[in-house]
Amino acid sequence: MYITQHLYARETGRVVETACARLKTVPHINGGRGVHHYHVAAALPTLRPREYDSIPALVLCATPPEDSLYVGGPEALPMARALIEWLPEEPRERFRAVQNSFVVALANSNVCAAPVVENIETLRVLIVLQPDILRWIFRCGDVPDMDRLAPAFAIVNNSSEALAA
Numbered sequence: 001m002y003i004t005q006h007l008y009a010r011e012t013g014r015v016v017e018t019a020c021a022r023l024k025t026v027p028h029i030n031g032g033r034g035v036h037h038y039h040v041a042a043a044l045p046t047l048r049p050r051e052y053d054s055i056p057a058l059v060l061c062a063t064p065p066e067d068s069l070y071v072g073g074p075e076a077l078p079m080a081r082a083l084i085e086w087l088p089e090e091p092r093e094r095f096r097a098v099q100n101s102f103v104v105a106l107a108n109s110n111v112c113a114a115p116v117v118e119n120i121e122t123l124r125v126l127i128v129l130q131p132d133i134l135r136w137i138f139r140c141g142d143v144p145d146m147d148r149l150a151p152a153f154a155i156v157n158n159s160s161e162a163l164a165a
Helices: 005-012 016-023 040-046 049-061 073-086 089-107 114-118 120-129 131-137 146-157 160-164
Strands: 002-004 028-030 036-039
Touching: 002 005, 002 040, 005 016, 005 036, 005 049, 016 040, 036 040, 040 049, 040 073, 049 131, 073 120, 089 120, 089 131, 089 146, 114 120, 120 131, 120 146
Parallel strands: none
Antiparallel strands: 002 036, 028 036
8 A cells, every 4th residue: 555745745734845754764666757655554653643643544545556465475574563563552452453363264264274374473464564454453444354354365475485584
């Protein structure tokens, strides 16, 4: 899910220069006409506590990826870990509930096998980057159907490289 500097500025009520300064060290993808696109999960930790009320708007205005299941594999772990570490208290509690539901749904599914179980901790971290999960933990989306999401997410994001991460 990606946002631009202009969306960041608009939703936080800051000027574009402030958005640019805050996002300066955040990895980005170059879009057309020099527009930088930032993963919303990487941009959120740049917010000040007084701007936390703008989080739902930022998450909702973010452009979702074409593939909502694949979140970037092991390369996305640092971003996911940084977001989890930053999460304010209420979203952190909601995310803990997501992680628990994720593990239970996987345990009850047909994909619960050694390769998935070996990477369960990595998958529990990466799930924070899944768009439906991100929306739900910030109260701007519906409760995800974890029984359907967890097995598919695990299959798509499970890899042997995750073991090394």
